[in-house]
Amino acid sequence: MEQFKCIGVTGRQGRAEASDTLTRLLQFLGDRKLSVFLDERIDNLLPGHGLPVCQRTEMGERCDLVIVVGGDGSLLGAARDLVHYNVPVIGVNRGRLGFLTDICPSELETQLSEVLEGQYLEESRFLMEAQVKRDGTLIGEGSALNDVVLHPGKSTRIIEFELYIDGQFVYKQRSDGLIISTPTGSTAYALSGGGPIMHPTLDAIVLVPMFPHMLTNRPLVVDGNSELKLVISTNNDIYPQVSCDGQIHIGGAPGDQIIIRKKPEKLRAIHPLNHNFYEACRSKLRWNYQEYSR
Structure with missing residues (x-):
């Protein structure tokens, strides 16, 4: 599996929860001595971060992985901008359902460590x-x-x-x-x-x-x-x-x-190894009938 060295970070603007998760994410990436580019759209959320800032088009050209911090809407926008560049995308959920952004913030470091070391699942989405x-x-x-x-x-x-x-x-x-x-x-x-x-x-x-x-x-x-x-x-x-x-x-x-x-281009969607579509349906759509059988 591919190991990632240059990381682009983008996400949702204007929510304190997203800002807190972004701060943790950048600390985590910095501790691993990775090259990081920050989307100019979220630059104002992290004053004094000291990272290079770029547009998503440049991120697509320069990075070998893009991490989206936000909800599914944030990932939808990033996907449309990045699909032309064949760069893989993964999401950290700071929204509601999170069908597309499937890394839980509480497990950010653990799950991203595995991804960065090449342990992940990849899907092609059109x-x-x-x-x-x-x-x-x-x-x-x-x-x-x-x-x-x-x-x-x-x-x-x-x-x-x-x-x-x-x-x-x-x-x-x-x-x-x-x-x-x-x-x-x-x-x-x-x-x-x-x-x-x-x-x-x-x-x-x-x-x-x-x-x-x-x-x-x-x-x-x-x-x-x-x-x-x-x-x-x-x-x-x-x-x-x-x-x-x-x-x-x-x-x-x-x-x-x-x-x-x-x-003609397809999105490269990255997931943690424990990703399971049917489990996502059970948890997010509440298919687990046992909750209602009491």
Whole structure:
């Protein structure tokens, strides 16, 4: 296994818990005499740290491991920025569920010691890219590790749109929108919309209708290499939005086309040796029925 010598550190801004964990992390890395670069976005959280500061693009070019301190949202943003550089990423959880940031802060030193010594698990996670086109002209684009969502924005009215998969017409739907999720995102927004949980190593995409007008519109799982096209009907009176990971938002209009496909680059996700997807589901989704059988 690869051993890491140059470490990039990024994370969530504005929370005291994250700052405390960042301080411990930098102390730990400093004690091991490793080269460390700090994301400029969190520079102000650690006054007087004395470390070189850089943008994530430079971090991707110079580091052989990036550690994200924060919640899943923090890792989603880092993944989109770093996927082009083939640098592995690992997360220390300072959020809520922490499906992606799976190192517990209380075990930070123990678990990271094993990772830095080459004892870890590595997974390949794919991202999607979305393009919004108007009259054939690109007006916006974004990437997503979790999901791409067509939704009505601030409106409460339903959206009418058509779905095509690999050029084949699938259906015309009237609903609050559509969640298009990777396996990584299947435990996030898609799950709350009634979608299936998919193992993160699957090469598949799930489409989850949001409150469809016809109850027979159910979640649909398709091949991960499929090209999806949504056409917003010209009959719509509202201007819906396309959101990527809930962090990038593109305004749409009647007649727009949204093209969604897998990105060619993949994220290298690092986990501690004791990482287990099903255990994560049991603990974070409370599948352990014994808790409720008393």
